[in-house]
Amino acid sequence: MSKKTLKLKIGELKTSLGEIKDFEISIGRILEETWEEEVGPTPFPSISDLRNWDLKLLERYKPFYMPFCDVCCLCTMGKCDLTKDKRGACGLTMPAQQSRIVLLACCIGAATHTAHARHLVEHLIEKYGKKWVIDVGGVNIEVEAPIIRLVCGIKPKTLGDLEEVLDYVEKEIVQLLSATHTGQEGSFIDFESKIFHAGMLDHVALEVADIAQISAYGFPKADPEAPLVEIGFGVVDKSKPTILVIGHNVPSAISIVDYLEDIGLRDKVEVCGICCTAHDLSRYDPKAKIVGPISWQLRFIRSGIPDVIVVDEQCIRADALIEAQKIKAPLIATSEKNCLGLLDRTGDQPSEVIKDLVDGKIPGALILDHDKVGEIAVKTALLIAPKRIKFKSIPDIQSVIEGAKKCRKCFECSRACPNNLPIPEAMEEATKGVFKKLSDLLDLCIGCGRCESACPINIPIHSFMEVAAEKKLKEEKFKIRAGRGAIQDVEIRQVGSPIVLGEIPGVIAFVGCANYAKSGKEVVEMADEFAKRNYIIVSSGCAAMSMAMYKNGEGKTIYEMYPGVFDAGGVSNVGSCVSNSHIAGAAIKIASIFAKRKLRGNYEEIADYILNRVGAVGVGWGAMSQKAASIASGFWRLGIPVVVGPHGFKYRRMLLGRKENMEDWYVYDARSGEKIYVGPAPEHLFYSAETKEEAMVMIPKLCMRPNDTTKGRAIKLTNYIDLHKRIYGTLPNDLHMFIRTVADIPITMKDEVLEFLKEKEWKENIIPDPTLLPRLIRKRRE
Amino acid sequence: MIAEPWQKAEIPGPTKSFIIQKPEVAAALIKKAKHPLLIVGHEVVEKLNSEIKLVDYIVRIAKAGKIPVIASGKAFTEIKNFIPVSLMSIVEVGSRLIDPKWNGIDGLGPHDLALFIGIPYYVEWLLLSGIKHFSNVTTISLNRFYQPHASWSFPNLSLKEWIKNLEILIKTLEGG
Numbered sequence: 014m015s016k017k018t019l020k021l022k023i024g025e026l027k028t029s030l031g032e033i034k035d036f037e038i039s040i041g042r043i044l045e046e047t048w049e050e051e052v053g054p055t056p057f058p059s060i061s062d063l064r065n066w067d068l069k070l071l072e073r074y075k076p077f078y079m080p081f082c083d084v085c086c087l088c089t090m091g092k093c094d095l096t097k098d099k100r101g102a103c104g105l106t107m108p109a110q111q112s113r114i115v116l117l118a119c120c121i122g123a124a125t126h127t128a129h130a131r132h133l134v135e136h137l138i139e140k141y142g143k144k145w146v147i148d149v150g151g152v153n154i155e156v157e158a159p160i161i162r163l164v165c166g167i168k169p170k171t172l173g174d175l176e177e178v179l180d181y182v183e184k185e186i187v188q189l190l191s192a193t194h195t196g197q198e199g200s201f202i203d204f205e206s207k208i209f210h211a212g213m214l215d216h217v218a219l220e221v222a223d224i225a226q227i228s229a230y231g232f233p234k235a236d237p238e239a240p241l242v243e244i245g246f247g248v249v250d251k252s253k254p255t256i257l258v259i260g261h262n263v264p265s266a267i268s269i270v271d272y273l274e275d276i277g278l279r280d281k282v283e284v285c286g287i288c289c290t291a292h293d294l295s296r297y298d299p300k301a302k303i304v305g306p307i308s309w310q311l312r313f314i315r316s317g318i319p320d321v322i323v324v325d326e327q328c329i330r331a332d333a334l335i336e337a338q339k340i341k342a343p344l345i346a347t348s349e350k351n352c353l354g355l356l357d358r359t360g361d362q363p364s365e366v367i368k369d370l371v372d373g374k375i376p377g378a379l380i381l382d383h384d385k386v387g388e389i390a391v392k393t394a395l396l397i398a399p400k401r402i403k404f405k406s407i408p409d410i411q412s413v414i415e416g417a418k419k420c421r422k423c424f425e426c427s428r429a430c431p432n433n434l435p436i437p438e439a440m441e442e443a444t445k446g447v448f449k450k451l452s453d454l455l456d457l458c459i460g461c462g463r464c465e466s467a468c469p470i471n472i473p474i475h476s477f478m479e480v481a482a483e484k485k486l487k488e489e490k491f492k493i494r495a496g497r498g499a500i501q502d503v504e505i506r507q508v509g510s511p512i513v514l515g516e517i518p519g520v521i522a523f524v525g526c527a528n529y530a531k532s533g534k535e536v537v538e539m540a541d542e543f544a545k546r547n548y549i550i551v552s553s554g555c556a557a558m559s560m561a562m563y564k565n566g567e568g569k570t571i572y573e574m575y576p577g578v579f580d581a582g583g584v585s586n587v588g589s590c591v592s593n594s595h596i597a598g599a600a601i602k603i604a605s606i607f608a609k610r611k612l613r614g615n616y617e618e619i620a621d622y623i624l625n626r627v628g629a630v631g632v633g634w635g636a637m638s639q640k641a642a643s644i645a646s647g648f649w650r651l652g653i654p655v656v657v658g659p660h661g662f663k664y665r666r667m668l669l670g671r672k673e674n675m676e677d678w679y680v681y682d683a684r685s686g687e688k689i690y691v692g693p694a695p696e697h698l699f700y701s702a703e704t705k706e707e708a709m710v711m712i713p714k715l716c717m718r719p720n721d722t723t724k725g726r727a728i729k730l731t732n733y734i735d736l737h738k739r740i741y742g743t744l745p746n747d748l749h750m751f752i753r754t755v756a757d758i759p760i761t762m763k764d765e766v767l768e769f770l771k772e773k774e775w776k777e778n779i780i781p782d783p784t785l786l787p788r789l790i791r792k793r794r795e
Numbered sequence: 796m797i798a799e800p801w802q803k804a805e806i807p808g809p810t811k812s813f814i815i816q817k818p819e820v821a822a823a824l825i826k827k828a829k830h831p832l833l834i835v836g837h838e839v840v841e842k843l844n845s846e847i848k849l850v851d852y853i854v855r856i857a858k859a860g861k862i863p864v865i866a867s868g869k870a871f872t873e874i875k876n877f878i879p880v881s882l883m884s885i886v887e888v889g890s891r892l893i894d895p896k897w898n899g900i901d902g903l904g905p906h907d908l909a910l911f912i913g914i915p916y917y918v919e920w921l922l923l924s925g926i927k928h929f930s931n932v933t934t935i936s937l938n939r940f941y942q943p944h945a946s947w948s949f950p951n952l953s954l955k956e957w958i959k960n961l962e963i964l965i966k967t968l969e970g971g
Contacts, residue, residue, distance in 0.1 A: 077890040079925035083808025096810045097928055107928050428803045433916060467803065530915065662886070662921045669890045703885050703918060704837045704868045712886075741882060742872055 021291040048168040057181050060188055060210055066617045067206035067650065069622075069785050073677050074649075074668040074698035077112040081665055085110050088195045090476025093332055097581045103195045112204035113193050115642065115666055119211035122643025125327055126215055126591065127182050128350065129262050130222035132326075134175045136264050136383065137229040143173030147228045150235030153501040159601040159612065160220040160594055164213060164432065166614030172229065175221045182214045182221075189214075205493075212646025213616070219644070220594035229500050230267060233297035237504075237578040237585065239497040242295040244303040244561050245489035248285075251318055254398035255283040256390050259310060259333065260325035261590060263293035265347040268387030269323065270298045287313060288328045289554055289589035292598040296496045296588060302680055303493060305562065306527040306555030307637075308460035310638035312479050312486070314340060319405030320664060321370075321394040323386060326350045328526075328638065332462075334377055340406045341369040343393055344377035347386050355379040363388050371396045385459040411447075413477050417443035426474055431660065432457060432530055436464055436474060443477065450522030451481035457531050459635075493561035494572040496553075496588020499597040502606055504579040508549065509607025513626045515725015517581045518732050519716030520549045522596045523556045525633030525641045530659045533559030536634050537571055540584060542709060544571070546732050547581040548716075553593050556634065557586040593644050597651060600627050616650075617786060624652025624695075625680065628716035628729070631655040638666070645699065654695045654715045656708050661701040668698035672747055680719055683783035686790040689781040691719035691751040706740045714751075719783035723756035731759040733767075753780050798950040801940030803927070812936070812945040818960045821935055821947060822967035828908035828933070830899060833857055834888050835880075837868035839913030847954075852961045853912065854878050856937075859968035863901050870913055877906055885914055888914065891921045895931040905932075909940045911945070912937040920944055937961070 022257045025032070055062045084092040085101050091103030095110055105113070115372040137145065147169055149157050156162065158169050161178055169175055189211050192198045198207070226232060228323040233239035249255060266286060275280040285302040286294050287309050294301040302311050308326045314322065314336045322337045326348040330336065334353045337344040346353045357379040358366045363385055369375045372392045381387045408416065420440040427436055434457055439450035455478040464474040479486070511517040521543050523536055537560045544550045552560055561570050575584035579599060587595045604622040605612040612619065623629070631648045633641055636657045642664055647669065657664070671677060672693035694717040702708035713732040721729060730751060737745045749770055752758060754777050758766045782788070798814045800807070817822050825831055833856065839849045850870075854877045857864045864880045866873075871882040881900045889895040892909055899906050909932050911919055918937065923944035926934055937940035939957040941950050951962060 075890075077886070077925060078929065079889070079921035080928055081921070081924070082806060083810055083928075094809045095928075096808065115944070426802070428801055431917070433802075659915055659918050662918050665884055665921065667890070669887065671890070671894075700884075701886050701918075703915065706885055707837075707868045740868075740872070742875070743882070746882060 023038055037697070044056035048613065050611060050613045052166050053184070053611055053613050053618070055616050056614030057617065058164065060185070060207060063210065063213070063616055063650070064206050066620060068202065070209075070649070070652070070698065071205050071668070072204055074670050076108070076112065076201065077667045077669050078108050079665050080107060080111055081663070087544045089357030102199065104188045105199060106201070107197060108201035108472060109204060111666055112201045112208065113198070115124035115664065116189065116204050116208045116211060117193050118639040119208050119215070119372055119643040119646050120131050120186055120193070121639035122641070123182075123211045123215035123218060124186050125306070125640050126222065126643070127179060127186060127218040129326065129591070130218045130225070131179050131183070132262060133222050133264070134172060134179060134225050137225055139171050140169070141172065141229050143171060145172045145229060147174075147224055148234065149224050149227045149499045150501060152734050153503060154235050154499055155502050156464075156602055156606060156612070158220055158224055159598040160216050160605050161607065163601055163616055163619055164217050164610050172225055175225055178217060178221055182218050185210065185214050186595045207651035208646050211646070212643050213650050215643040216594055216597050216647035219591045220598065222591040223498065223588065226263065226293065232293070232588070233495060233497050235499040236497050236503045237576065237583070239296070239495040240299045240579060241492040242301070242303065242495045243490065243574065244305065244493045245559060246304060246313065246316075246486040246493045247489040248302045249304065249318055250283050251619045252576070253281060253283045254320050255285065255318055256321045256323060256394050257313065258284065258286040258290050258294065258323045258325070259288055259329050260652050261289040261327040262325040262348065263290050263297070264383040265323055265386040266290050266294045267297050268383045270294070270301065272387030272391050276391070278391070280439070282391060289591070290325060292496050292589040299495060303558060306529040306533070306558045308458070308555075311336065311460045311462055311475050312455070315407055315476050315479060316486075317404055320398045321345065321390050323347060323390050324351060324353075326416070327640070336543050337374050340604040341373070341401060341404060345386060345390055346379045347381065347383065349381060352379050353377065357381065359385065362622065363392070365599075367392045367396065406482050407476050407483075408473070409479065413443055413448070413480050414446055416472050416477060417441075420472060421470065423469065425467040425469060426464035428465040431459060431461060431463065431528070434458065438607055443481070448481035452485060454478050456480040459528055489562065491561045491564065491570045492573055493558065493570065493732070494577045494586050496586050496592055497577055498588060499591065499595045500579040500602065502602065505599065505602045505606045508580055509603050511581070512549075512603060512628060513607065513720065515628065515718070515729055518546065518548050518713065519628040519630060520551065520599070520630070521712060521716075522631045523550065523552045523560060523634065524554055524593055524596070524631055524644065526635045527555045527559055528635040528637035528658070531705070533635070536560050536562055537563045539632065539634070539709055539712070541571055543712065544575050544582055544584050548582040549579055549581060550575070551579065551587055551596050552585070553596065554590045559635070590640060590644070595646060597653070598653060598755070600629050600653060603627050609719060617781050618648060618789065620652045621784055621786050621789070624785070626720040627782060628718050628721070629653045630712050630715045632712065633661065634658040634708070636661050649698050654698050654700065656711055656715065657699075657701050658708070659701065659703050667701055669700065670695055670696045670698070672750055680781060680783040680785055681787060681790055683784045683789050683791055684782045689783070690778060691781065691783060692753070694719055694751065710737050710740055717751055719781065723754055723780070724759040726751070726753065727759045730757065731762070734759065734762060744769055749775040753778045798941040798948070799934050800920070800943050801951055805920055805943065807943035810945045812941075812948040814941070815935070815947050815949050818964040819967050821937070821962050823931065824935060824947065825862065825906060825910070825968060830904055830906050831860065831862045831908040831910065832900060832906040833862045833864045833910045833912070834885070834914070835864060835866040835870045835874065835912055836885055836914030836918070837870050838915060840869045840873050842874045847958060849913065850874060850877070852965070855965045856961070856968065859965050865900055885918060885922055889925050892926050895930070908935070910924055910935045910937055914938070
């Protein structure tokens with residue numbers, strides 16, 4: 014379906030009333046309908062249309078708020094003390110204030126993705142036209158936009174159709190944002206419902222962005238065998254002029270490689286990237302190098318390797334220009350959302366801008382024309398690289414030793430470090446010319462630079478770590494599979510049954526940022542463990558990069574060890590942050606393609622299906638940003654639990670089930686209408702784990718669903734019990750809550766488990782056809 | 796005594812914890828409590844130096860104060876070798892402590908006092924904040940660094956002072 018503007022043009026009309034020339038009117042829009050499926054109950058849902066579904070989820074998964082501080086400081090009546098049950102000057106309580114802040118965060122995240130999508134769609138329409146056909150996988154993908162179909166109830170065919178979708182999303186985000194104003198929403202539970210709405214909208218925007226760029230740029234189209242591309246600090250060929258791109262919106266980066274191709278110099282210039290722009294560039298051009306995740310910015314810029322830095326939008330350090338100046342690399346900003354105080358030189362002749370950049374007359378320029386960015390970045394890099402060839406940016410060994418001797422051991426750096434890293438001890442060791450501790454710290458460092466901000470004598474601590482780890486950094490050369498995009502319909506058909514029946518124990522998505530308490534190694538260790546156990550592993554964004562940056566004993570990365578299929582034991586990278594839509598899309602497609610549930614505008618039923626039958630879990634081990642918050646909330650509304658790492662506590666609210674409260678775990682049996690206890694499956698909707706080990710036990714548990722068959726539940730329990738015993742040395746104390754019948758018990762553990770069940774006075778239960786929606790109850794068969 | 800949070804930017808608000816200037820105060824609070832609970836995070840298994848093993852102190856505190864223990868992650872694995880201990884994650888404990896209907900980890904009724912140790916600093920500050928705002932449970936942070944959202948907390952201490960304080964706490968509890 015699409016909506017078309019009806020235009021009436023009259024060149025010349027003569028009537029008895031007079032004469033009209035060159036007259037044109039537009040009379041709104043007409044529907045052009047081609048999708049035959051009946052429209053479900055909630056196409057283009059407003060804030061309250063899915064509220065009942067949200068309240069069902071929130072009744073089971075109650076918010077646990079953990080405020081950062083006791084006050085609200087959003088208006089000029091305050092600060093207001095909201096400690097305990099105090100109310101602020103506006104009448105708001107602490108729970109509502111906390112959920113309001115989470116809603117704000119999710120609105121920021123959803124707006125960021127939507128603005129990104131809007132820019133991409135407008136840019137691509139300008140380049141390729143409104144009628145450019147959406148194609149994310151040819152005949153392998155008939156459901157090209159599962160989220161848009163589900164939420165909006167339309168079937169987009171062209172880039173132009175996506176504009177209508179964005180109109181809806183933008184309107185709703187404004188409605189949500191207005192609810193956070195002082196004197197609007199007063200109920201924490203309604204704020205929570207609105208958070209879910211923001212998350213759902215966010216996923217729509219993600220899908221718009223990725224299907225638009227896949228279609229127009231020819232990224233891998235649902236390709237499990239997308240090429241292996243290079244990633245790591247050491248993969249960049251420093252002998253070539255080097256352009257570094259940072260951000261999430263790829264058009265400028267693409268214009269750089271296009272320009273290089275046009276002038277026949279593609280192999281003479283390195284183009285590398287950090288964060289999701291790097292993902293998307295490698296989907297366009299496998300020769301592009303990925304340096305690493307968001308946390309690699311400081312270390313790579315400070316290495317002095319980039320000759321020119323090009324930034325677009327999102328997840329870019331706000332001091333990128335300052336850092337670029339330290340290494341005498343010109344910076345080109347390319348987005349209205351991130352101008353960095355630079356002069357707008359879009360209208361100037363490229364040669365003038367290039368001269369000013371190369372001569373150092375200006376530190377950077379704002380160029381809001383992507384085609385010009387390509388030419389300016391390339392020519393600047395070619396001219397400036399020879400001048401920078403002897404430039405040394407990071408300190409030498411002796412400077413580090415002398416600098417370390419100045420360290421006062423005041424611990425301000427450790428106290429500023431999010432991970433409380435023992436920097437003073439490493440400095441002490443460095444005074445003796447020994448750098449192991451400093452080098453080791455870089456593995457744990459999330460690259461925020463707060464240590465340097467805090468140092469009272471301005472020791473460049475991060476640079477010191479980089480010097481100490483220089484040799485190790487140079488050896489960082491890995492392979493990652495380029496973002497494959499969507500999951501094929503045929504893959505969904507193949508795995509639908511074993512997932513829903515529980516024989517494939519779960520789908521685990523490792524997504525999000527690089528705000529790890531330990532290191533990215535924990536992500537790959539988890540992914541590897543669950544891939545070996547035949548879970549389906551999908552990844553995206555910075556987590557996908559972190560997973561690539563470790564090798565096994567044979568020197569292979571996880572993407573070389575496992576196939577990129579969406580199947581048991583597959584490890585796939587769907588792509589950048591906007592590609593997260595394919596993960597939610599896969600869950601939706603299981604309901605629509607495999608189970609043949611109606612998709613069109615039928616959100617509640619599909620979410621109910623996923624919650625009760627699709628054993629999927631999202632893991633944002635280093636989740637950091639507002640975008641990560643909104644992505645997570647989109648998963649929650651679909652009934653997919655999300656586990657975050659310990660820094661995730663700072664999202665200040667979790668959605669936790671209480672397994673011991675039996676009344677929370679009843680569903681309707683769709684066959685009979687009876688209410689049946691199904692145990693705490695899945696137990697939580699949003700959960701923050703203190704350690705990797707804790708997450709590794711929680712993840713398989715959260716993959717359990719009421720609809721699992723006995724065979725499937727036995728497989729899931731095998732993993733849960735096995736990991737629990739390995740990590741904690743005991744059987745899980747809540748095991749009886751997940752065993753419905755004796756047939757659920759894993760055969761190899763039967764005696765031990767039966768003994769445990771006897772102690773717990775366990776009783777057998779039935780396995781229903783589960784739903785939370787009374788309207789889905791079928792009439793009892795006579 | 797003025798205490799400031801260990802992490803510099805952690806500025807809590809109007810309600811901050813009392814400082815435990817003498818460990819005997821913490822011991823008195825534990826003795827006075829009807830149903831205390833000791834919550835132990837994974838950092839307790841990390842050796843502080845070659846001599847000090849924090850798990851030993853946990854075991855001694857629990858025994859001396861007759862306090863039921865909940866431990867998360869590796870802490871559970873270690874502690875279960877010495878005393879009865881329940882396994883529960885930190886965030887799950889928090890969500891139950893704010894529920895006045897929760898019958899406690901041992902089924903003997905709601906806990907009126909919760910002691911925390913071995914939890915990452917930034918995790919503990921949020922957890923304590925949740926308990927502070929949404930329950931009447933008295934909380935004591937036994938960690939080395941000042942936790943502003945607790946009811947009572949040690950100030951920032953050197954390792955030596957911290958261990959000394961834990962020793963006094965144990966001896967006072969053992970004193971009956």
